[in-house]
Amino acid sequence: MGIEEQVLSILDNPIKEMGYNIICIKKDTFGTQNMQIMAERIEDQNLDISDCVKISKFASVLLENDENVTFDFGLEVSSPGIDRPLIQLEDYSRFSGSKVKILLNKEINDNKKFSALLLGVKTDNIIEIKIDDEKLFIPFDNIKECRLIPQL
Numbered sequence: 297m298g299i300e301e302q303v304l305s306i307l308d309n310p311i312k313e314m315g316y317n318i319i320c321i322k323k324d325t326f327g328t329q330n331m332q333i334m335a336e337r338i339e340d341q342n343l344d345i346s347d348c349v350k351i352s353k354f355a356s357v358l359l360e361n362d363e364n365v366t367f368d369f370g371l372e373v374s375s376p377g378i379d380r381p382l383i384q385l386e387d388y389s390r391f392s393g394s395k396v397k398i399l400l401n402k403e404i405n406d407n408k409k410f411s412a413l414l415l416g417v418k419t420d421n422i423i424e425i426k427i428d429d430e431k432l433f434i435p436f437d438n439i440k441e442c443r444l445i446p447q448l
Contacts, residue, residue, distance in 0.1 A: 299323050299367060303331060306362050307355050315339065316351060319376050320383045329369040334376050343375035378446040382414075385436055388423050392416035395445040398425065401438050411445065 300321045311318055316335045324330040335351055336343050352373045359365050382388055382396065392414055400408045412425035412432070421436040 299331070302364065303333075303359065306358055306365070307333070310358060311335065311351060311355070312338070314350070314354065316343075316347065320381065323369070330372050331369045332372045332374060334374055334381075336376060348373040348375075379443045382442040382444070385417060385421060388414060388417045388436070388442075391444060395447065396425070397443050397445055398434070398439060399441040400434065401440045404432065404434060404438070 300323055304318060304321050307321075308318055315338050317338050319334040319336060321334070322332045324332065333351065333355060335347070337347060352371050355371055355373070359371075380391075382391060394414050396412060396414045398410045398412065400410075402408075410425065410427060410432070412427045415424040415426055415431070417436075418424050418433065423434045423436055423439065425432050425434065
């Protein structure tokens with residue numbers, strides 16, 4: 297189990313009980329010792345600075361008191377922003393009808409990058425998107441990254 301998964305296993309349920317959903321946890325890859333927790337309120341999918349402070353303080357106490365945590369890092373709590381990443385399979389159902397940017401692990405139709413309309417999730421974890429008038433079916437495990445395209 298990696299550091300991100302270990303932190304998620306410690307924080308996920310207690311943070312949910314506070315009324316927040318953890319979207320993802322990432323360890324900084326640029327050499328600093330920071331751990332980013334991306335979260336949103338369950339009730340309205342927003343997050344403001346007071347929420348970030350509350351989550352940060354609570355998560356710090358949980359991690360400091362967990363005897364399995366043997367690594368030292370700073371915490372950074374943030375909202376997903378307007379270009380929210382879609383991480384879990386449920387995200388693809390929830391944001392069906394939204395425009396997205398998708399980066400794939402393996403090419404489909406000679407391309408790894410798509411801007412498309414997200415149509416939802418089919419059986420067997422297949423993500424359905426629409427590009428112009430063409431539908432494309434992508435296995436969930438072939439998606440490297442997917443983000444909402446902000447609609448301003």
